[in-house]
Amino acid sequence: xxxxxxxxxxxxxxxxxxxxxxxxxxxxxxxxxxxxxxxxxxxxxxxxxxxxxxxxxxxxxxxxxxxxxxxxxxxxxxxxxxxxxxxxxxxxxxxxxxxxxxxxxxxxxxxxxxxxxxxxxxxxxxxxxxxxxxxxxxxxxxxxxxxxxxxxxxxxxxxxxxxxxxxxxxxxxxxxxxxxxxxxxxxxxxxxxxxxxxxxxx
Amino acid sequence: xxxxxxxxxxxxxxxxxxxxxxxxxxxxxxxxxxxxxxxxxxxxxxxxxxxxxxxxxxxxxxxxxxxxxxxxxxxxxxxxxxxxxxxxxxxxxxxxxxxxxxxxxxxxxxxxxxxxxxxxxxxxxxxxxxxxxxxxxxxxxxxxxxxxxxxxxxxxxxxxxxxxxxxxxxxxxxxxxxxxxxxxxxxxxxxxxxxxxxxxxx
DNA sequence: CTTGTTTTTGAATACGGGTTTAAATCTTGA
DNA sequence: TCAAGATTTAAACCCGTATTCAAAAACAAG
Numbered sequence: 203x204x205x206x207x208x209x210x211x212x213x214x215x216x217x218x219x220x221x222x223x224x225x226x227x228x229x230x231x232x233x234x235x236x237x238x239x240x241x242x243x244x245x246x247x248x249x250x251x252x253x254x255x256x257x258x259x260x261x262x263x264x265x266x267x268x269x270x271x272x273x274x275x276x277x278x279x280x281x282x283x284x285x286x287x288x289x290x291x292x293x294x295x296x297x298x299x300x301x302x303x304x305x306x307x308x309x310x311x312x313x314x315x316x317x318x319x320x321x322x323x324x325x326x327x328x329x330x331x332x333x334x335x336x337x338x339x340x341x342x343x344x345x346x347x348x349x350x351x352x353x354x355x356x357x358x359x360x361x362x363x364x365x366x367x368x369x370x371x372x373x374x375x376x377x378x379x380x381x382x383x384x385x386x387x388x389x390x391x392x393x394x395x396x397x398x399x400x401x402x403x404x
Numbered sequence: 405x406x407x408x409x410x411x412x413x414x415x416x417x418x419x420x421x422x423x424x425x426x427x428x429x430x431x432x433x434x435x436x437x438x439x440x441x442x443x444x445x446x447x448x449x450x451x452x453x454x455x456x457x458x459x460x461x462x463x464x465x466x467x468x469x470x471x472x473x474x475x476x477x478x479x480x481x482x483x484x485x486x487x488x489x490x491x492x493x494x495x496x497x498x499x500x501x502x503x504x505x506x507x508x509x510x511x512x513x514x515x516x517x518x519x520x521x522x523x524x525x526x527x528x529x530x531x532x533x534x535x536x537x538x539x540x541x542x543x544x545x546x547x548x549x550x551x552x553x554x555x556x557x558x559x560x561x562x563x564x565x566x567x568x569x570x571x572x573x574x575x576x577x578x579x580x581x582x583x584x585x586x587x588x589x590x591x592x593x594x595x596x597x598x599x600x601x602x603x604x605x606x
Numbered sequence: 607c608t609t610g611t612t613t614t615t616g617a618a619t620a621c622g623g624g625t626t627t628a629a630a631t632c633t634t635g636a
Numbered sequence: 637t638c639a640a641g642a643t644t645t646a647a648a649c650c651c652g653t654a655t656t657c658a659a660a661a662a663c664a665a666g
Contacts, residue, residue: 211643227514230431233624246644248625299517311513312429314576315501321576328573356592359581360566363573363589367565371530374516374523379561387565390558394596413613435654448614450655 211250212260215240219261224302228258228309228320259319265306266327272303273334283342285402290338291388294331294365295381296372304369311370331362342396349397357395364388413452414462417442421463426504430460430511430522461521467508468529474505475536485544487604492540493590496533496567497583498574506571513572533564544598551599559597566590 218240222231225239233244233254240247251257273293277286296304307327314321335358342348350357368384379387393400420442424433427441435446435456442449453459475495479488498506509529516523537560544550552559570586581589595602 225518227431227518229429232622234622243645244624245626245646249643254624305517308517309514311572311576312511313514314572315507315510316427316429324576325573325578328578351596352592356589359589360593363566363569364562366572367569370513370516370568371527371565374513374526376527376530387558387561390554391562391593391597394553395593434652436652445615446654447616447656451613456654 215247215250215257216261216264219257220265220302220306223258223261223309224305228262228313231258259323262306262310262320262323265303266323269303269307270327270330273331277338282402283338283345283347284398284400286338287335287342287392287396288389288400288402290335291361291365291392292381292385294362294369295384295388296369297381299373299375301373305373308370308373328362328366331365332358334358335361339396342398347396347398351395351397357392360395361388361392364391410452417449417452417459418463418466421459422467422504422508425460425463425511426507430464430515433460461525464508464512464522464525467505468525471505471509472529472532475533479540484604485540485547485549486600486602488540489537489544489594489598490591490602490604492537493563493567493594494583494587496564496571497586497590498571499583501575501577503575507575510572510575530564530568533567534560536560537563541598544600549598549600553597553599559594562597563590563594566593 215236219231219236222235222239226232226235233247236254236257237244237247247254247257251260273290276293277289280286280289307324310320310324314324332355336354339348339350339354339357343350343354365388368379368387371379372381372384389400417438421433421438424437424441428434428437435449438456438459439446439449449456449459453462475492478495479491482488482491509526512522512526516526534557538556541550541552541556541559545552545556567590570581570589573581574583574586591602
């Protein structure tokens with residue numbers, strides 16, 4: 203075995219690819235961009251990966267997994283549905299226009315219409331996020347904290363949709379809609395949908 | 405003067421570029437793709453346009469203008485705010501996964517984070533659509549048809565955001581969210597936000 | 607038909623893409 | 637230290653890119 207295991211090396215490349223994609227776009231990124239980001243030569247990259255396409259898919263896949271797992275972890279210890287909901291909304295939005303995780307996701311929006319693999323990744327992520335919200339909404343409803351105006355599935359889908367859209371607006375540097383404003387906008391919907399003022403104590 | 409005026413020729417090229425972009429992506433499209441779509445050679449394209457970049461920007465710009473103007477025209481003769489709102493929601497969504505207008509818009513989502521021109525185009529379109537919804541909401545509120553749960557600006561921003569996001573889901577071929585389902589989801593929000601059942605007579 | 611102009615082509619240019627491969631380097635285990 | 641193996645490089649390859657340009661074609665007016 204080598205100092206760095208084969209899979210570790212691939213993790214490095216995936217991370218380099220992630221950065222390169224953000225810089226040049228999923229369809230504009232090149233082998234040399236990835237290699238430069240990894241401090242290697244294009245040939246070395248191809249030594250660990252059969253071709254560029256697979257590396258890019260892995261990078262996008264890993265980015266999504268990371269994004270989703272991070273959101274779950276953020277609310278893992280919480281019990282209050284209100285706090286859970288508010289924190290989840292925040293965690294679905296970019297921290298700013300250059301947020302790397304959201305930038306990576308946004309790269310796929312257009313490509314998904316042309317690439318089955320990317321479409322599947324995006325769709326799966328969307329559905330998992332919907333399930334996440336749905337679980338929060340339902341427990342809140344069961345506890346009497348929330349009084350849902352619609353089926354929890356409808357509200358959850360809309361919440362994820364709002365996150366997605368404001369993620370795009372923020373990364374496109376909308377002059378007035380930043381992370382804080384986006385949270386307020388989504389919260390406005392969440393309040394009417396749950397019948398809860400959604401004010402956290404701290 | 406020639407048979408086709410210079411500007412007419414550019415319109416043809418813009419339309420060819422639009423199709424080529426949809427096929428290959430904003431960052432994956434090439435001069436030959438556009439030329440082929442126009443039935444010309446790459447040299448002939450460059451005879452009418454100084455470079456590929458400007459042609460692509462023009463194509464995106466024209467596509468957005470067309471999209472927005474079409475939406476305005478759809479509700480131009482209507483007086484009932486309910487009908488206006490419902491029709492507007494429909495007109496903001498793709499007719500199907502291959503809807504060319506929405507496909508074109510979605511291409512820019514990722515590129516806007518890297519390209520100022522594209523970011524400006526998208527942001528401007530968003531703001532104009534928000535204003536469009538806001539006008540509908542306010543007149544409905546003044547007539548007593550709507551009882552808004554929030555500031556009209558908040559609701560309008562959320563409605564456009566929902567359209568955008570479901571546009572992405574539809575073009576990515578989500579297995580259960582199609583145009584009709586997206587309309588229902590957005591209408592669910594619109595109903596609670598306006599306090600109106602939003603049922604049109606026909 | 608001929609002339610003058612606009613448009614299109616096809617080739618040339620120069621550069622960059624992904625991928626392959628032989629040689630060089632680095633790393634590990636004995 | 638030495639040999640075997642894994643890793644990296646650098647160069648070669650071929651294809652495709654945007655752009656330029658001279659020549660050809662298409663066209664309008666006289």
